[in-house]
Amino acid sequence: MVNYFELMNVPQHYQIDIAKLQQTLRQLQSKFHPDNNLADNNLDASVAEQDLSLSANTDAFLRESIAKLSALKPEQASAIINEAYNTLKNPDSRASHLLALKGISQSINQPIRDLDFLDDAMSFRIDLDDADGQSITLLSKKLTEWLNNYQLAFDEVYQKIDNSDAAEANDDALTKQAIDIIQKLQFLVKLQADVAKTTDELAKQNFDNDDDLYV
Structure with missing residues (x-):
């Protein structure tokens, strides 16, 4: 490859x-x-x-x-x-590429099993659906911090894999941990796109409302 x-x-x-x-x-x-x-x-x-x-x-x-x-x-x-x-x-595909270069494959169809993460994600989705011009800024900041935390987590796991010999690098525990983080990164990257879309929609609404003042 x-x-x-x-x-x-x-x-x-x-x-x-x-x-x-x-x-x-x-x-x-x-x-x-x-x-x-x-x-x-x-x-x-x-x-x-x-x-x-x-x-x-x-x-x-x-x-x-x-x-x-x-x-x-x-x-x-x-x-x-x-x-x-x-x-x-992109942080998710970059992580996947690093694992692929190590000969570690991952299934993109495997569901996220971390219930706490899923609960937080569901709450975020609800807040995003109800977002206005002020709250969307806070949600965007929260998501950025969330993404940064998982990027740091993957970097830590990958360094362990990278510094190990071939047998240790394919250790089930390390591999599963890395793949678990990538799945969450993939979810968060998609969520980031939704936040950006909502931000644009809210900005357009505000612009249209401002135009109405001059009609």
């Missing part, structure tokens, strides 16, 4: 520099976007290396990524770049 950390030139850790990831995305897109004349079907690895050598800001790892991508059609390279970026940008 493709190692997206290597492709995007970021360290293979859970906590990553998102700004660095975005910088790499821009650099790669400038070379391989289908609409970019610089990304030509006939561009081979040697040409890419020569072109990149002109840039003092392009390091060896990124040069290697571009050399590999240059063997693909621009559309294919662009699709892989976007998939890699989106995978690493």
Whole structure:
């Protein structure tokens, strides 16, 4: 499988520099976007290396990524770049990718069994349905803290897996703990999208109400 950390030139850790990831995305897109004349079907690895050598800001790892991508059609390279970026940008898919690189598979259909978590999630959903312009800000802050806590929890478990030998890394207890956290991260990331949608809807309502004052 493709190692997206290597492709995007970021360290293979859970906590990553998102700004660095975005910088790499821009650099790669400038070379391989289908609409970019610089990304030509006939561009081979040697040409890419020569072109990149002109840039003092392009390091060896990124040069290697571009050399590999240059063997693909621009559309294919662009699709892989976007998939890699989106995978690493999101906390749940980044965690899943780290486990996959360790040979640890997970079932996305397995339900969350933590009843306390489910109770909290249900209460949050109810509050979200009843949210107004003021309470949505508090809910967003609460969700951010919730997400941060589970990201820290996964990072701690992953470091144990990463620092273990192959046998220990596949230890059932550690693996189950990591997968359990990922399932919760997946839930919270979806919830975050719902919060963003509700925030936009409330903002639109307020804007429409303000317009009514001038009718």
